[in-house]
Each structure stands twice: as C-alpha cells, then as structure tokens.
Amino acid sequence: MPKLIVDAHRLVGPVPFDDLPVDPTPDLDRLGITRALVTHTLSLYSDAEAGNDALFALGDPRLVPVPVVVPGVPGACAPATPDAVRAWGARMVRLCPERHRFDLTGPAALRWLTALTDPPPGPDTGSDMGSAAGPAVGPVAGPVAGPVAGSAAGSAAGPGAWPAAGTGAGSGAGTAPVVAVDLDETSTGQLRTLAERLPGLRILVLNPGYRRLRALAELMAEAPGVWVEIGTVNTQGGVEWLAERFGAERLVFGTGAPVADDCGPRFLLDHLDLTPEETDLIAAGSLERLLGGRS
Amino acid sequence: MILDAHGHVGTWPDFLIPDPTAEGLVATMDRIGVTAMGISHLLAVGPDAERGNRLAREIAERHPGRFGVWQVHNPHHRTPLTRDGVWGVKLHPDVHHCRLDDPRYDPVWEFGLPVLAHGQTESPWSDPEQFATVAARHPDVPILMGHTGLWPYGFARAARLVADHPNVYLEVCGSKSTGRWIARLAELAGPERVVFGSDACFLDLRIGYGRLALAPLTPAARALIQGANLARLLNLTS
Numbered sequence: 001m002p003k004l005i006v007d008a009h010r011l012v013g014p015v016p017f018d019d020l021p022v023d024p025t026p027d028l029d030r031l032g033i034t035r036a037l038v039t040h041t042l043s044l045y046s047d048a049e050a051g052n053d054a055l056f057a058l059g060d061p062r063l064v065p066v067p068v069v070v071p072g073v074p075g076a077c078a079p080a081t082p083d084a085v086r087a088w089g090a091r092m093v094r095l096c097p098e099r100h101r102f103d104l105t106g107p108a109a110l111r112w113l114t115a116l117t118d119p120p121p122g123p124d125t126g127s128d129m130g131s132a133a134g135p136a137v138g139p140v141a142g143p144v145a146g147p148v149a150g151s152a153a154g155s156a157a158g159p160g161a162w163p164a165a166g167t168g169a170g171s172g173a174g175t176a177p178v179v180a181v182d183l184d185e186t187s188t189g190q191l192r193t194l195a196e197r198l199p200g201l202r203i204l205v206l207n208p209g210y211r212r213l214r215a216l217a218e219l220m221a222e223a224p225g226v227w228v229e230i231g232t233v234n235t236q237g238g239v240e241w242l243a244e245r246f247g248a249e250r251l252v253f254g255t256g257a258p259v260a261d262d263c264g265p266r267f268l269l270d271h272l273d274l275t276p277e278e279t280d281l282i283a284a285g286s287l288e289r290l291l292g293g294r295s
Numbered sequence: 296m297i298l299d300a301h302g303h304v305g306t307w308p309d310f311l312i313p314d315p316t317a318e319g320l321v322a323t324m325d326r327i328g329v330t331a332m333g334i335s336h337l338l339a340v341g342p343d344a345e346r347g348n349r350l351a352r353e354i355a356e357r358h359p360g361r362f363g364v365w366q367v368h369n370p371h372h373r374t375p376l377t378r379d380g381v382w383g384v385k386l387h388p389d390v391h392h393c394r395l396d397d398p399r400y401d402p403v404w405e406f407g408l409p410v411l412a413h414g415q416t417e418s419p420w421s422d423p424e425q426f427a428t429v430a431a432r433h434p435d436v437p438i439l440m441g442h443t444g445l446w447p448y449g450f451a452r453a454a455r456l457v458a459d460h461p462n463v464y465l466e467v468c469g470s471k472s473t474g475r476w477i478a479r480l481a482e483l484a485g486p487e488r489v490v491f492g493s494d495a496c497f498l499d500l501r502i503g504y505g506r507l508a509l510a511p512l513t514p515a516a517r518a519l520i521q522g523a524n525l526a527r528l529l530n531l532t533s
Contacts, residue, residue, distance in 0.1 A: 017448065020475070031509060210470065210498065211310040234470050236323070236496035237314035263474030267505020271327055 002269055002276075002283030005033045007262070008092075009180070009206045009229050009254030012063060013041035013054065020258040025062060027257065031266045034284070035062040037254075039094050043068035048078040048100065056088075066180060069093045070100045071112035082115035085177070091291040092178040092204065098185040105193045117176045117200045175292040178227075180204040188215040195223035202290060203227070207256050210235040213242075220246045227290050229254035230282060231265040239282070240273050248278035252287045297329045297504065298522040298531070301411060301441055301468045301492025302362075304354055305337035305347070315496050317354040321361055323500045330522070331361055331531075332495070333411070335385040339367035344374040352380055363529070365411050370399035376406050382529055383409035383437075388420035395425040396432075404429065409437040409529060411466065416449025423453035430460035437462050437528045439490060442469040443480060450476055454483040461488075464524065468492035468503050474510035477520070486516035490524050 007028070014022050021027060024036055038058075043051025052067040067090050070078040079085060085093060093116075097104040181191065183205050191203060204227045208216050213235065220226055220242070230239050231254045243251055253269060255262040272279050306315045314320075315337075324332065334354065339347020344367040355362040365385035368374045370393045376384065384403050388395045395412055403410060415421045423444045430438055443465040444453035450472075457463035465484055467477050468491075480489050493503030507521055525531070 030511070213311045213313070232470065234498050234502050235310065235312050236499050237312075237319060238499060241311075241313035258473075258475065260471075261473035261475075261502075261506055263509035264499075264502035264504075264506035267327075267508055268499065268501045271323075271501045271505075273326075 001032075002280050004280070004284040005253060005266075005269065006284040006287055007033050007036035007255050007257070008204065008252045008287050009231060009256050010036040010038045010262075011041050011044070011257070011259060012038045012058065013051070015041050015259060016045050018259070024257065025060065027262060028062065031262060033262075033266065035064060037064045037066045037092060037287075039066045039068060043094075044096065044099060052079075052088075064092075065090055066092045066094050068100075069095055069112070070102065071095070071109040072102055073108055077108075077112075082112050085112075085116055090177050091175070092180055094180045094206075096182070096185050097190075104181070104186050104190050105197065110194075110197055113179065113194070113198055113201055116179075117198055176200070176202075178202045178204055178290055180206050182206040183208045183212065183216075188212065188219040191226065192219050192222055195219075195225055199225065201225055204229060204252060204290065206254065207232050207260070209233075210238055213238060217242070217245060220250060226250070227252055227286065229256075230268075231255040231260060231262075234264070237273075239268065243274055243278060243282070248274060248281040249286045249289065251282045252290065253283050296522040296526065297327075298491070298525045299324075299329050299332035299493050299495070299500070299504070300439055300466050300490045300525050302332035302334040302495050302500075303337050303340070303497050304334050304351065305496075307337050307497060308341075312496055317358060317362065320496055320500065321358055323495070324361065327501055327504055329500065329504060331363060332493070332500075333363040333365050333382045333525075335365040335367050335411075337497070339369075340385070340387050340390055344369040344372055348374070355380065363531075368400070368403050370397065373402075376403070376408070378406075378408065381408070383411060386410060386412040388425075389413055389415055389418055392420065394419065395421050396428045400429075404433040404436055407436060409439065411439040411441055414440040414442050414444050414453065416444035416446045416453065423449065423456045426453075426463055427456045427460055430457060430463045434460070434462050437464065439464045439466045439492075441466050441492070442472075442494075443467055445469050445471065447471050447473070447476055450480060451483060454480055458484065464488055464490045464528065466490045466492040467507070467520070468494035468498065470494075470498060472506060474506045477507055477510045478512050478516075481512060481516045481520065486512070486519045487524060489520045490528075491521045 010024050040051035040055040048068045048070050055065045202225050206229045209232045227250050229252050233239050255265050304317050336347035336351040348366045351364045355364050363382035366381050367385045413421050426440050491507050493500045
C-alpha cells in the first residue's frame with residue numbers, strides 16, 4: 001500500500017454522455033486517494049474559460065486545479081494571454097489540441113508554450129504568481145498548498161505537501177507549469193516534436209493507453225521531459241516494463257475518472273511488481289517532483 | 296474463489312504485450328488470488344486455431360487447475376472441436392470476419408458446449424443484437440457475451456437486448472469498462488447474469504480484477520460475479 005496516493009488525472013463536473021458523479025471526493029475517499037489534480041468538464045465539453053472559472057471556485061484543498069489552456073491568436077485563445085496563464089499559478093495546465101482544434105506544434109501554440117516555459121525577466125518572475133496574479137491567486141494557491149484533510153499528508157510541512165504556488169514557499173515556486181496532454185488528442189510524433197522544440201517544457205502524457213507502448217517508449221527515450229500517466233497502460237506487465245526502462249520517477253498514477261476507470265488502476269498500485277520505493281514514486285512521488293515540490 | 300472467464304496467452308500483432316506468458320499469468324494470479332482463468336491462445340484467435348488450441352491445452356496441462364481452455368473455432372478453417380479438457384468454445388467474429396449469427400458457426404452451437412464470443416457494439420460481426428439472435432436459436436447453450444459489447448455507450452443496450460435470454464451472461468472485461476459500469480450491469484441484469492473476465496494477458500489482470508474488486512458492489516454480488524456464476528454454468532467445483 002503506497003504511503004500517499006495522488007490521482008494526476010481526474011475530472012470534476014458533469015459530462016454530456018453519461019450520468020457520472022460531478023464531485024470526485026466520495027470516490028477518492030472510497031479508494032483511499034488523498035487528492036486529485038482535476039480539470040473541470042465544462043472546459044472540455046463546453047467553454048474552456050467557464051470551466052476554468054468553475055474550477056478555481058471549487059476551493060477544496062483535495063482538488064488541485066488543472067485549468068485548460070487554448071493557445072491561439074487574440075480572439076481565439078483562452079485565456080487572453082500567456083501571462084494570464086502564469087497568473088493562475090497552476091502547477092499544471094492541460095491542452096486539448098484535438099478537442100479545441102488547434103495545432104499543438106503550430107506557431108501559436110509554440111509561442112504560448114515558450115512564454116510559459118521561459119517567461120520574460122521582470123519583477124514578477126521570482127515567484128510564479130507575483131503581484132500580477134490578482135484575485136485568481138487565492139483559489140488556486142490554497143488547494144495546492146493546503147493540508148490534506150484526513151490524509152496521511154498531515155500539515156503543509158508534512159510528507160506529500162506541495163509548496164504553495166503564489167506564496168514563494170518551497171522549491172517549486174517560480175517553476176513553469178507542467179503541460180498535460182491526452183494522447184488521444186495528439187500523437188507521440190507531435191509530442192516528440194514539441195519536446196524537441198521546447199526542451200525545457202515538462203509534459204505529462206495523459207491516457208497513453210496500451211496499444212501504443214512501442215511509440216510511447218520511443219517518446220520517453222527521446223524526450224526526458226516527458227512523464228506518463230499509468231491509468232490506461234493496461235496490458236500485462238506494461239507498467240513494470242516502462243518502469244524498468246525509464247524509471248518509476250517518470251511514471252505517475254492517474255485515472256481519467258470518472259469517465260475512465262479508477263478501480264482497476266487503484267488496485268494495480270497495491271499489486272505492482274516493483275519495490276515499495278518505486279511504487280511510492282508512481283503513487284505520488286514522481287508527480288510531486290514533476291510539479292516542483294520536494295522530492 | 297475467483298474465476299477469470301476471459302483470458303489469453305501469447306502475442307498479438309497490434310501492440311506489444313510485455314508479458315505474454317502463462318507463467319507470468321500464474322504469478323499474477325497467485326499475487327492477487329485468482330484461482331483459475333479460461334484461456335484461448337492468441338495464435339488460435341489469429342491465423343492458426345488448431346495449433347493455438349494445442350498450445351492452450353499444453354499450458355493447462357502444465358498448470359493443473361489454473362487454466363481452463365476455450366478452444367477457438369475458426370469458421371473458415373472448420374476447426375475441429377473437442378469435449379476433452381476444455382471449458383468451451385471461443386468465437387471471435389470480428390477477427391474471423393464472420394457474423395456471430397452466420398450459419399457457418401452452426402457446428403459450434405450444435406456441439407452444445409458453453410461459448411465465449413467477442414461482443415462489440417455496432418460491429419457488423421458481433422453486435423449484441425446478434426447474441427440475442429443466437430441465444431433464441433440455441434437456448435440450451437450458455438453464451439458469454441465477451442466485453443458486454445466493449446463500448447460503454449452500448450453496455451445498457453447490451454443488457455437490455457439479452458434480458459429475455461437467460462442463457463446469455465455479460466462478461467465484463469475491456470479497456471473502456473469501469474468499476475461503476477460493473478455495478479450498473481449488476482443492477483440492470485442482476486448479478487447472477489454478470490461474469491468476471493480480465494482479457495489478460497492482452498490486458499493487465501490486476502487492472503481487470505481490480506475493477507471488480509473495488510467496484511461499488513455488495514459482497515454477495517461480487518461473489519457471484521467473480522466466480523460463483525462461472526462455476527455454476529461450467530459445473531466447476533472448488
């Protein structure tokens with residue numbers, strides 16, 4: 001049983017094609033998952049900005065916001081500028097190039113991601129929130145940094161607590177957000193191109209599935225800035241195979257629930273043929289490092 | 296007793312299976328407490344049913360009590376059928392490009408052993424509607440609808456289509472299934488009509504069983520789904 005479990009890929013809110021729980025916390029409790037990185041379904045199935053607003057309003061310390069970014073020319077993007085993304089203080093943002101119909105390796109997306117990865121120097125760049133964050137800081141910073149109710153994480157200073165975005169506390173302050181992309185929204189080739197063009201970018205591949213293991217391995221071999229969510233690495237021994245080649249520190253527990261299954265991946269965590277240390281990395285430690293928290 | 300109705304051994308051309316071996320499956324079964332698994336060899340599902348069936352029987356003999364054999368019948372090759380040392384017959388209409396209700400499968404239904412068939416919603420070969428058709432024609436043949444139609448949007452429809460055919464069981468493996476859907480199927484069809492399968496080694500046994508183990512089910516329903524139903528329909532004893 002891992003010491004701490006964080007689901008790096010979860011949805012909050014209603015979906016149009018099923019009757020699923022809008023609040024993930026009862027399932028987190030049931031499955032012994034301490035907290036989850038969540039994206040609001042409105043951002044995926046309605047309006048990106050409306051979803052992000054709803055996400056920031058959650059105010060639940062167990063639900064860490066992963067807002068959606070739509071890079072593009074003015075008038076076709078969300079939010080208005082890369083600076084606005086940085087002002088969120090989110091440690092991870094999500095891109096949906098297929099759903100939102102933009103070119104992940106096109107000039108607009110590359111400009112946006114460059115701006116997120118290498119922000120221009122200035123008085124606000126010492127902290128990823130800085131003074132420009134304004135009212136958006138509170139709801140985002142709180143959930144990321146706050147103590148985890150009812151979990152083994154204990155206080156913000158305890159194991160598994162992440163430094164506060166926007167407060168400058170901890171080693172993660174000032175880091176660029178991780179970019180999460182569902183592999184069904186892109187290709188390993190596009191992600192490899194992205195990693196080559198922006199070597200400082202940290203990418204979390206969501207929902208890699210099990211049928212593209214060869215291509216996924218090639219991507220991980222070529223792009224050290226790529227991490228992989230394991231929830232759908234669902235062929236016999238697939239997670240161990242990746243861990244053996246690339247290290248458990250490149251693998252992250254996540255589910256995609258409630259649309260995708262959380263029961264099977266959660267059970268898998270308890271039965272991996274890996275050392276306890278490797279399992280702890282996959283359960284939470286790798287994500288913590290990826291997001292710039294303590295290792 | 297945990298019985299896995301839907302397993303495989305061997306490699307598959309579409310993707311890499313890191314551990315396609317029977318020994319790997321046994322190790323995982325021991326780790327999580329699965330008593331036995333019904334397997335078809337993926338070579339048999341693919342181009343060589345006779346050889347693949349032989350390999351599956353050899354595996355079952357090497358690991359007594361751990362594997363049952365679903366012998367694959369390829370309708371184009373008219374694969375011979377046996378009653379010795381097998382759980383039943385495996386059909387894969389989508390791989391064989393032969394509809395489940397095609398008369399070329401008649402020798403299988405007439406043979407009378409339990410049948411595990413791949414089921415896939417909206418597939419021209421194996422839509423759940425075809426399970427209702429063959430179940431009506433052969434009410435004495437137990438039929439496991441593999442994957443319950445595979446796609447979540449079709450699960451409820453699959454359960455409805457076979458509701459009046461008590462010889463059809465809903466087997467729940469598949470990469471798109473969820474613990475929540477297993478619980479829903481138990482409500483829709485009754486837990487006595489739902490059967491656990493993992494699709495290992497094609498899929499990971501631990502994820503497949505974990506989906507059931509952690510599904511929001513009553514202990515009684517879980518016991519039926521994870522073994523009692525299959526033991527009953529195959530006349531297996533512990």
